[in-house]
Amino acid sequence: MYNHKAPEYSIQTRINPINRRILPNAPSQNEKSEKARILPGMTRFAFFVIGKALVLLHLLVGIQAWGKEGHYVICKIAEGLLTKDATAAVKMLLPDTAEGDLAAVCSWADEIRFYYKWRWSSPLHYVDTPDFKCNYDYSRDCHDPAGNRDRCVSGAIYNYSTQLVSYQESKDEWKYNLTEALMFLSHFIGDIHQPLHVGFLGDEGGNTIIVRWYRRKTNLHHVWDTMIIESALKKFYDSDLDSMIRSIQNNILEGWSEDIPLWENCVTNCTVCPDPYASESVRLACKFAYRNATPGVTLTDDYFLTRLPIVEKRLAQGGVRLAATLNRIFAPHPLISQE
Numbered sequence: 001m002y003n004h005k006a007p008e009y010s011i012q013t014r015i016n017p018i019n020r021r022i023l024p025n026a027p028s029q030n031e032k033s034e035k036a037r038i039l040p041g042m043t044r045f046a047f048f049v050i051g052k053a054l055v056l057l058h059l060l061v062g063i064q065a066w067g068k069e070g071h072y073v074i075c076k077i078a079e080g081l082l083t084k085d086a087t088a089a090v091k092m093l094l095p096d097t098a099e100g101d102l103a104a105v106c107s108w109a110d111e112i113r114f115y116y117k118w119r120w121s122s123p124l125h126y127v128d129t130p131d132f133k134c135n136y137d138y139s140r141d142c143h144d145p146a147g148n149r150d151r152c153v154s155g156a157i158y159n160y161s162t163q164l165v166s167y168q169e170s171k172d173e174w175k176y177n178l179t180e181a182l183m184f185l186s187h188f189i190g191d192i193h194q195p196l197h198v199g200f201l202g203d204e205g206g207n208t209i210i211v212r213w214y215r216r217k218t219n220l221h222h223v224w225d226t227m228i229i230e231s232a233l234k235k236f237y238d239s240d241l242d243s244m245i246r247s248i249q250n251n252i253l254e255g256w257s258e259d260i261p262l263w264e265n266c267v268t269n270c271t272v273c274p275d276p277y278a279s280e281s282v283r284l285a286c287k288f289a290y291r292n293a294t295p296g297v298t299l300t301d302d303y304f305l306t307r308l309p310i311v312e313k314r315l316a317q318g319g320v321r322l323a324a325t326l327n328r329i330f331a332p333h334p335l336i337s338q339e
């Protein structure tokens, strides 16, 4: 989620995130003047126009939480772990555009969030904790910037899983659009596993901490949404997302297999339990994301190689828990969520 904080809702403030977005990706002054020196007038103009278009394109495509890749990985892992009942329900609810693939719509919630019609959903992608408090408390933290209670990522997870439980009733009884509920829930269970989606209020979950990722200027939130995954794809997976997914799936079967029942379990025997996920996230944010990532710093191999295992484990947990949650919701006799 790029703009952690979708500020006030007006045309004006919608521009803010976009500006923030351009900053990290725009070429540095040096690169710019270097190019300008070599290129003759016309080419320079063309370059400028194409450059602008690319920045704009990147920005339109790039407004999201865990990048598209992160959400795709989580939903692919979940799909492989669904029961028969859950698979059937998911297939029933998916929009036609998904062509039967849950992972295809797991970034839908990010794609729509800046449209006027959906602006209310923007605060549902994250939760802020007080600055430098490495813990999370639903009643203290789960509200939107205006202070409306339950309007945060864990509140949204309760909300959409409760809606989905009515799938068991006849279609006429449905009060909500359960296609949307499924797409929101699958996305938000991903978001809550990104450590900086449960970050400090003051820096907007790392969005205002400008850093360099190797040579690229960006912000810390974006490093955790996207850059760590992208660098891992290039360095270890031959730029092949499926190969990264397979590697995480192997770890689930081998390295982490003993932890899986713990990951799947809801401690209070509920259908859904986002609060422990948020607590884990903010602890990881303190211990790994914020650590050594002060404003202006350049993050390279030291940071990348020690944080990648955290990111891969969070993607795995997100996938396992999304599947476990959907399996409980769509079980023939689901437990009623006892938030």
Ligand SMILES: *[C@@H]1O[C@H](CO)[C@@H](O)[C@H](O)[C@H]1NC(C)=O
Residues within 6 Å of the ligand: 120, 124, 150, 151, 152, 155, 156, 157, 159, 160, 176, 180
């Ligand atoms: C719950 O879902 C409904 C339907 O999408 C939405 O209008 C409402 O804002 C949601 N509330 C929360 C806290 O997610």
Ligand SMILES: *[C@@H]1O[C@H](CO)[C@@H](O)[C@H](O)[C@H]1NC(C)=O
Residues within 6 Å of the ligand: 095, 177, 178, 179, 180
């Ligand atoms: C449910 O939501 C989806 C996605 O917004 C939309 O395409 C579909 O038309 C909605 N269905 C109904 C019955 O409103």
Ligand SMILES: *[C@@H]1O[C@H](CO)[C@@H](O)[C@H](O)[C@H]1NC(C)=O
Residues within 6 Å of the ligand: 267, 268, 269
């Ligand atoms: C949760 O469910 C398990 C198995 O059904 C049961 O053994 C346990 O006592 C339950 N725990 C609570 C707190 O209800």
Ligand SMILES: [Zn+2]
Residues within 6 Å of the ligand: 001, 064, 065, 066, 109, 110, 125, 187, 191
């Ligand atoms: Zn999101």
